[in-house]
Amino acid sequence: DDNFGFDAQPRLVWYKPYRTYYPAQQVQILRLWDLLRIPHKKKKQLFGRTLTIIGFHVDAQNMTITLPKAERMDLVKHIRDFLRNAPRRSRPLREWQRLLGWINWGLNVQPLLRSALQSSYSKIAGLSLPHASVSVNAEVTRHLLWVADMFERGGGVDMLSSRAWATSDADMVVYCHACLDGLGFWSPTCNLAFIADRPADTPSTVEDNIFWYEALTVLAALRWAANLSAVPS
Numbered sequence: 767d768d769n770f771g772f773d774a775q776p777r778l779v780w781y782k783p784y785r786t787y788y789p790a791q792q793v794q795i796l797r798l799w800d801l802l803r804i805p806h807k808k809k810k811q812l813f814g815r816t817l818t819i820i821g822f823h824v825d826a827q828n829m830t831i832t833l834p835k836a837e838r839m840d841l842v843k844h845i846r847d848f849l850r851n852a853p854r855r856s857r858p859l860r861e862w863q864r865l866l867g868w869i870n871w872g873l874n875v876q877p878l879l880r881s882a883l884q885s886s887y888s889k890i891a892g893l894s895l896p897h898a899s900v901s902v903n904a905e906v907t908r909h910l911l912w913v914a915d916m917f918e919r920g921g922g923v924d925m926l927s928s929r930a931w932a933t934s935d936a937d938m939v940v941y942c943h944a945c946l947d948g949l950g951f952w953s954p955t956c957n958l959a960f961i962a963d964r965p966a967d968t969p970s971t972v973e974d975n976i977f978w979y980e981a982l983t984v985l986a987a988l989r990w991a992a993n994l995s996a997v998p999s
Contacts, residue, residue, distance in 0.1 A: 768810070770819060771795075772826070784808045822875060823922075831875055832922030841872055845914040852902045860896040862886065869913060875922040880977075882909040887975050940987045944979040951987040960990070 771791060778787035781796055788796070792813060799806050815827045823834045833841070848857065848865050866886055873880055885905045893900065933939050942951040952959035964979070 768820075770817075773813075784811065786811070789813050821871070830922055832920065833872060833875055833917070835920075838872075838917055838920070841868060842914045842918045844868065845910050845917075849902060849907050849910060854899075855903075856899040856901045858896065859890055859893050859898045859900055862890050862900055863896075866890075872917060876916060877923075879913050879916055881981070882913050884975075884977055884981070885909050887977060891975050938991055940991060942980070942983045942987050944976065944983040946976065946979070949979060949983045949986070951983055951990075953987075953991070956994075960986075 773789040773791040775790060777790050779790045779793040780786075781788050781793045783796075783800070786808070788811060792811065796806065796811070816823065816825045818824070818834060821833070821837060823830075823832045825832070832838075844865065848861065866883060869879075869883065885903075886909070889900055889903070889906060936955075938953060938955045940951050940953045940955075944950075946964065948961060948963050950959065950961035965982075
């Protein structure tokens with residue numbers, strides 16, 4: 767398996783088998799692999815302040831993780847072609863799955879776009895025949911075009927600013943969780959918890975869609991919190 771690390775010391779060390787200088791800690795692990803007789807290849811031994819790791823551009827200098835421009839624009843083009851060239855406003859199920867898998871990969875650097883995939887997952891929920899035609903409706907078109915626009919603008923994860931809020935910053939803390947059997951949320955602020963079975967009147971199009979249940983749980987928690995007359999201190 768691939769593995770990655772960092773070395774805060776700029777010192778380079780000669781690694782004789784590859785006749786190349788590498789960071790000291792990288793040479794240490796190469797020598798360990800040699801001792802354990804674990805095979806490795808020279809072309810895999812990369813280092814630098816910027817690297818492409820599993821398709822993402824990781825910039826240790828600016829502390830950002832983004833999609834390389836070529837891959838990002840390829841994804842944007844594929845989304846728009848999927849919508850523009852759909853014969854009779856439909857696409858085979860396997861093309862839907864391929865596109866959504868590709869977009870999900872991009873969500874690693876654009877996580878706030880996740881909610882825009884709900885309409886697409888609703889369209890293919892419960893379907894299993896790869897060649898079955900699935901219609902592309904106006905809602906899906908609007909959401910996927912928005913996703914394409916956001917990827918086209920760029921953006922990514924800025925590790926200097928993308929940090930979690932501390933619980934001490936919040937007036938109220940609520941933890942939410944959902945699965946295909948039930949929903950629940952708990953507020954340590956109020957020392958209260960609520961659970962429920964999966965709603966009996968769930969639309970058939972979202973029966974096995976965990977995104978829908980997660981969103982429903984968060985909505986229920988927000989509605990409960992908004993209806994409180996005051997937040998306990």
